[in-house]
Amino acid sequence: xxxxxxxxxxxxxxxxxxxxxxxxxxxxxxxxxxxxxxxxxxxxxxxxxxxxxxxxxxxxxxxxxxxxxxxxxxxxxxxxxxxxxxxxxxxxxxxxxxxxxxxxxxxxxxxxxxxxxxxxxxxxxxxxxxxxxxxxxxxxxxxxxxxxxxxxxxxxxxxxxxxxxxxxxxxxxxxxxxxxxxxxxxxxxxxxxxxxxxxxxxxxxxxxxxxxxxxxxxxxxxxxxxxxxxxxxxxxxxxxxxxxxxxxxxxxxxxxxxxxxxxxxxxxxxxxxxxxxxxxxxxxxxxxxxxxxxxxxxxxxxxxxxxxxxxxxxxxxxxxxxxxxxxxxxxxxxxxxxxxxxxxxxxxxxxxxxxxxxxxxxxxxxxxxxxxxxxxxxxxxxxxxxxxxxxxxxxxxxxxxxxxxxxxxxx
Numbered sequence: 001x002x003x004x005x006x007x008x009x010x011x012x013x014x015x016x017x018x019x020x021x022x023x024x025x026x027x028x029x030x031x032x033x034x035x036x037x038x039x040x041x042x043x044x045x046x047x048x049x050x051x052x053x054x055x056x057x058x059x060x061x062x063x064x065x066x067x068x069x070x071x072x073x074x075x076x077x078x079x080x081x082x083x084x085x086x087x088x089x090x091x092x093x094x095x096x097x098x099x100x101x102x103x104x105x106x107x108x109x110x111x112x113x114x115x116x117x118x119x120x121x122x123x124x125x126x127x128x129x130x131x132x133x134x135x136x137x138x139x140x141x142x143x144x145x146x147x148x149x150x151x152x153x154x155x156x157x158x159x160x161x162x163x164x165x166x167x168x169x170x171x172x173x174x175x176x177x178x179x180x181x182x183x184x185x186x187x188x189x190x191x192x193x194x195x196x197x198x199x200x201x202x203x204x205x206x207x208x209x210x211x212x213x214x215x216x217x218x219x220x221x222x223x224x225x226x227x228x229x230x231x232x233x234x235x236x237x238x239x240x241x242x243x244x245x246x247x248x249x250x251x252x253x254x255x256x257x258x259x260x261x262x263x264x265x266x267x268x269x270x271x272x273x274x275x276x277x278x279x280x281x282x283x284x285x286x287x288x289x290x291x292x293x294x295x296x297x298x299x300x301x302x303x304x305x306x307x308x309x310x311x312x313x314x315x316x317x318x319x320x321x322x323x324x325x326x327x328x329x330x331x332x333x334x335x336x337x338x339x340x341x342x343x344x345x346x347x348x349x350x351x352x353x354x355x356x357x358x359x360x361x362x363x364x365x366x367x368x369x370x371x372x373x374x375x376x377x378x379x380x381x382x383x384x385x386x387x388x389x390x391x392x393x394x395x396x397x398x399x400x401x402x403x404x405x406x407x408x409x410x411x
Contacts, residue, residue, distance in 0.1 A: 090221050091169060092206045094162050101158035108152025164197060165206060176225040180217050191217075265313045268323060272306040275327045282334035286341055291354075294361045298330060301368040308375045315375045322371060330364050333357050 164187055171186045172178045184194040195216045202210050211226040212219060214233070220226045261269075276299060283295040309316050337357045340350050 090208055090210075092208060094165060098159065098162050101155045101162060104151045104155030105159065106155075108148050108150070108155055111148045111151075161197070161200075165201060168198075172219075172221060176220060176222045178219045178221070180219060183219070261310075262313050262316075265309060265316050268316055268319070269306050269310055271323065272302065272309075272327070275331060276302055276306075278331045279334060282331070282338050285338050286334075288341070291337070291358050291361070294358065294365065295334065297365050298361060298368065301365060301372060302327070305368065305372050305375065308372065312375070318371065318375055322368075326364060326367065330361075333360060 167186050168183055171183055180191050180194055184191045209223045210221050279299045283292055340354050343350055
């Protein structure tokens with residue numbers, strides 16, 4: 001079936017009618033105008049024939065707006081395994097360290113306090129009576145105070161670190177993984193502080209099998225967990241590398257395909273892809289499930305039409321009217337529908353206009369189906385011709401009907 005694609009004035013009339021309807025917000029007779037024009041362009045094909053049964057889906061499964069998006073897991077976080085029996089041999093004992101820290105504090109603060117009092121008394125005496133021996137005493141007491149203060153500070157810091165270590169263990173609860181954020185929340189300190197604290201403990205073997213991940217976001221308390229982490233990282237790197245190589249190969253193939261393609265066909269396909277993006281953008285902005293399915297069908301039909309043009313560049317002339325009138329018309333209608341749908345109050349005029357646009361979408365989809373089917377007409381003729389030739393050859397060889405079972409031999 002060949003269609004009358006040379007009626008340019010009809011396409012211009014469609015474009016003008018749609019734009020006038022959008023500008024005036026009067027969609028009352030738009031669908032009938034589009035249908036009459038398309039029927040004329042197709043030579044009455046849409047009324048006299050049933051559009052081919054093309055399995056495109058309804059769009060509901062491909063674009064289900066009710067499905068909530070899965071929330072991505074934060075990078076660098078690891079789900080800990082269920083805690084088993086308390087693990088032994090993973091952490092250093094802290095009893096001796098705690099006793100040593102307390103001893104340092106006792107000596108430091110005790111001797112430091114005595115030294116400070118003696119230094120104060122000597123200072124008062126020196127100011128009152130003077131004397132060389134008192135000056136010597138002041139220097140000696142000052143020299144003794146410095147190491148005492150250092151011992152007190154070191155002991156205090158060690159004891160604080162031991163307390164934090166115990167809080168870390170209480171948070172980890174014997175598991176193999178723990179997020180740094182959980183530890184920082186437990187001690188009410190920034191993540192950077194906790195990472196630095198953990199790095200010191202790991203260096204000094206407080207976690208006997210402990211490791212931090214590459215991003216310093218997760219603490220692993222066993223060598224087996226760290227080995228598994230490294231294995232997953234290697235696997236991920238290999239996957240990313242393979243995907244990168246695949247993308248590079250696809251890009252190279254695409255560049256070669258474009259270079260070998262006729263410039264006119266390439267321009268048409270690129271322009272068609274822009275229309276497809278606009279159709280998809282409108283569909284994303286429109287909430288209704290029913291109209292969304294119609295828009296998805298239009299997008300799918302359009303994709304298949306341009307895919308056919310890419311396969312058979314000779315069909316590019318068949319879609320001239322689609323490029324000049326039907327797709328611009330469809331996009332303008334969808335944008336108008338999007339604006340109407342966004343209105344907070346859906347009055348009768350808005351609802352009527354939306355219904356008219358939805359009916360027009362059905363009309364355009366029907367036209368696109370007929371166009372897509374027509375683009376396969378030459379292929380259908382070739383198949384029919386091949387089948388006819390094959391049947392003729394089989395009949396000449398006596399390989400049809402009953403003769404096929406006997407290999408053409410007469411009994």
